[in-house]
Amino acid sequence: MKYKFVHSFDMSPKEMIKIQKQLAKEVKLSHFSDVPNLVSGVDLSFQEDEGLAVIVTMDFKKLSVIDVTYAVDKVTLPYIPGLLAFRELPIFLKAWEELEIEPDIVFFDGQGYAHPRRMGIATHASFFIEKPTIGIAKSKLIGKYEEPGKKKGEFTFLYHKDEKIGIVLRTRDNVKPVFVSPGNLVDFDNALDFTYHFATKYKIPEITRKAHLYTKSLK
DNA sequence: GCGACAG
DNA sequence: ATCTTGTCGC
Numbered sequence: 062m063k064y065k066f067v068h069s070f071d072m073s074p075k076e077m078i079k080i081q082k083q084l085a086k087e088v089k090l091s092h093f094s095d096v097p098n099l100v101s102g103v104d105l106s107f108q109e110d111e112g113l114a115v116i117v118t119m120d121f122k123k124l125s126v127i128d129v130t131y132a133v134d135k136v137t138l139p140y141i142p143g144l145l146a147f148r149e150l151p152i153f154l155k156a157w158e159e160l161e162i163e164p165d166i167v168f169f170d171g172q173g174y175a176h177p178r179r180m181g182i183a184t185h186a187s188f189f190i191e192k193p194t195i196g197i198a199k200s201k202l203i204g205k206y207e208e209p210g211k212k213k214g215e216f217t218f219l220y221h222k223d224e225k226i227g228i229v230l231r232t233r234d235n236v237k238p239v240f241v242s243p244g245n246l247v248d249f250d251n252a253l254d255f256t257y258h259f260a261t262k263y264k265i266p267e268i269t270r271k272a273h274l275y276t277k278s279l280k
Numbered sequence: 281g282c283g284a285c286a287g
Numbered sequence: 288a289t290c291t292t293g294t295c296g297c
Contacts, residue, residue, distance in 0.1 A: 105287075107288055140288070142285040149287075171286045181286070202286045235297085240286080 077147050081180040084188055088179060093193050093247045097121040101164040104272035105149050106280055112136045113280055114152040117272040118162050124267060129275055132156035143177055146185035157190055166255060168268045172196045173244035175219055175227035177203055183244030194244025195252045197269050201240045211235050228253050232260035
């Protein structure tokens with residue numbers, strides 16, 4: 062991978078923020094014009110000081126699971142809003158090394174561009190795996206938005222300091238929306254289209270939902 | 281100073 | 288994220 066991960070335990074929050082600001086300069090919200098073939102969804106679960114990361118790979122068109130990979134490791138950092146990537150990426154990257162498949166896009170459970178420094182976990186991860194990424198969060202971290210219509214498919218944009226940073230998407234009728242944002246190497250249209258493609262009958266799009274289901278059953 | 285705050 | 292039963296609503 063292009064970037065080496067600096068272990069979080071010998072870093073202070075200030076140093077982590079410095080790294081985020083540096084990486085943020087390299088974010089490219091460019092359009093991904095191909096139709097994805099294989100995509101992966103990532104989710105983690107924790108117990109005590111151990112974390113489990115699961116990567117589920119699906120066929121984009123068939124919406125079928127074709128591979129499940131995971132890794133377990135000790136966690137060294139507590140959850141700190143804005144610094145989630147430093148807590149979860151080390152374990153994810155361990156699982157990523159086990160992956161024998163090359164997905165076209167990788168979805169994360171959390172924010173992408175919709176972050177104080179535009180470096181949510183999905184965006185941050187892209188610099189290590191060098192793949193387009195998208196963030197699907199169950200709640201927002203920052204920003205303001207108008208409530209989207211109550212029907213599935215309706216959406217509004219999330220803004221921060223007058224800049225569009227994400228999409229508030231209704232994936233089911235009368236159910237709280239999810240917060241979608243491009244991670245890196247995809248644009249807002251891609252993030253919305255690709256995520257909505259996985260909005261079947263549940264609030265959480267199938268790609269991340271499947272990962273979450275495996276994360277629970279594997280422990 | 282106060283409120284907000286991904287997982 | 289995690290700890291957890293019943294319960295309201297489509």
